Amino acid sequence: MAIYDFYCKKCKENFTIEQSMKDELPKDCPKCKAKNTLRQNYGATPILFKGEGFYCTDMKKTTN
Numbered sequence: 001m002a003i004y005d006f007y008c009k010k011c012k013e014n015f016t017i018e019q020s021m022k023d024e025l026p027k028d029c030p031k032c033k034a035k036n037t038l039r040q041n042y043g044a045t046p047i048l049f050k051g052e053g054f055y056c057t058d059m060k061k062t063t064n
């Protein structure tokens with residue numbers, strides 16, 4: 001899961017939406033219901049869930 005920050009171009013409202021990274025990002029504003037007005041707020045710090053399985057595989061190159 002990841003938390004995305006959005007803002008609505010129309011009502012200028014900010015939203016924090018938590019969803020899976022493989023899901024398509026929402027485009028419609030949940031507040032004013034305007035279509036296609038949500039924009040991802042890249043200025044905010046993205047919060048990524050670093051679970052197990054993100055280890056660097058270079059460690060396995062020591063084969064001697």
Ligand SMILES: [Zn+2]
Pocket residue numbers: 008009010011012013029030031032033034037
């Ligand atoms: Zn809106």
